[in-house]
Amino acid sequence: MKTIRFIFILLLLTSCKFTKNVNTKNSITKNTRPNIIYILADDLGYADIGPYGQNKIKTPNLDKMAKEGMIFTNHYSGSTVCMPSRASLLTGYDQGHATVRGNPVWTNSGNPVNLKRHEKTVANELKKVGYKTAVIGKWGLSEGNNDGNFPSEHGFDYFLGYKKHGQAHHYYADTLYLNNDPYILKGNKPLLKQGKYTHDVFVNEALSYVEREKDNPFFLYMALTLPHLEITVPEDSKKQYLDLGWPKRKMNTKGHYKNDPEGNTTYAGMVSRMDRDIGKLLEKLKELGIDDNTIVFFSSDNGPEFEKRDKFFNSNGDLRGGKRELYEGGIRVPLIARYPGKIAPATKSEHISAFWDFLPTVCDLAGVTPENKDINGISFAPELLGRTKDQTKHEYLYWEFNERQGPIQAIRQGDWKMVWLLEKEPELYNLSSDIGEQNNLAKQYPEKLNEMLSILKNVRTESAEFPLETRALALKKRK
Template structure:
């Protein structure tokens, strides 16, 4: 970090740079901004002005140690809520600047997350009915919200049930930018879903995840509403997400053919290191 920025909250520096970039964007030329905010994330620290409204709500308190792990004797919940409030405020600043500059109707804004919530925020029930958390391949670890905003192009207050993943972002952007030859990848553009043309939307045969840190190795495959999860040397788990979003009942023994089909996807999807 440059010396002149010492002592500043990093998130605020990100926001300043983003506002400067959008403020200097040329209305007649394409522009792209990837803003990778780090909050909310351990360590749970946020300036005082983002904590004040939560100070006297009587919430149970939580604190982290120096490694960012949680203890149950101080105010991590207040800081966590303050982080989310600050991020929400600053995303709003960027969207408002797009509006003031007359760029909003020609700009696609996507807001999403790289994983589900961590274990330290369970008091807020951040996962709702989903099982698992960050570093899991249950839905609580890999299912994340995605909000797309594009006035007069994306219909407001609509939802899509299209199943996608981050590797679909590049082909989506390639299509929107009219790129003649998008680099080879495993993704599928979801422009049709953004525009509400659900019948024209191409679907994945399956999506594959693999995670080898801490709890790993773990593998997961989703095909339609079916989800198979496999841990090393353990019986595979099969869930019907249309009926069991919380992944509470393993139905592999009752659906052996489906379990085998998804295991075949799993075995063919990965490349040995």
């Protein structure tokens, strides 16, 4: 009997020792992998929210999120328009290597280019270690009349939202998609702006989703459409901005976009409604007891369009330009990250990062090795977690853009930035002293300019649909 008891105690001690070894803080298990929520605004300017200097539009929940987490001051979108920007976010490739490098009609053939069928995304990577994955809101990567190419082909278990880019221009759309099938919003009339405001549909679904998946590690890509044109919002979101003496901004109400008649109070109301609903989501995480194990990111897909001419809100602060430009105002975007107990509160990072860094970053946090070894992204998880000395830096960041005025290329290397519109002289700026890109230093620093130009020789793979040639030449060839 003593022998049996001794063997039992020995086995028990051995089991306890083994359990201790596999649950060290450095090991990642299903129960310790963080939930990941990425909230993406649409056409929101760098300084449209309080943490980045906005003083007219109220964003108390994003202000609080910044105080509880980290803000990045040198973070960049994937592109200066939405479709290629979202592709970079999901795949880890910059615009020199991505499949999608432009919006639907701006291709060499005139046909839209989507993600390749079954092209791998961050959702595929996270599913390998048991994550549930969802995109709610604007997908916008299944253009044209092709069948399929839904989020389900790219690693997402669940989808509710706009399939196509143009459909997301209307906030009272009558048809969304639920997974791979049309989802009818009965009573919605887009042209009359009647029915359910689709932003509210997405927010309510996101709240339901995290409740359904609270016991699983999950990745929720919450691709909101605010504050993209059309400029419209329910009246309750305008109330706090009425009677403030703001100048009226008359909007076109009869074009493609069914804007509300007055723009300033509407735009502010759209941003504040988004902020309100981000607050709802953060409160839901606390209510469900998963707040401490959830990392939440907030960013925008590119610079603003609403304020490219009228500067009432100063949406870009000191930055030059906006949407469809490769100056800082078109591509530098806010990034707030909150992860209680892991990211130090009220911290600010000057680390230079971009959308293509998102995939390797969350793979790092989840303990996943990305399948594609040639992605352009670099994990900024060390920066998030306070290990700045371990943070790898980019040699450079690269963008290209080719619509009506293109092609334009841009490179950022450290404090230096080069912008080059084909057939014109390249421009060179030092962002440390000239964040507004007002002082072209190309002639004063020819050696630095030549160094940047030499980088251009190896920054991209050739693309038949996105050649580096003027639109006029491309259209001539097409005819």
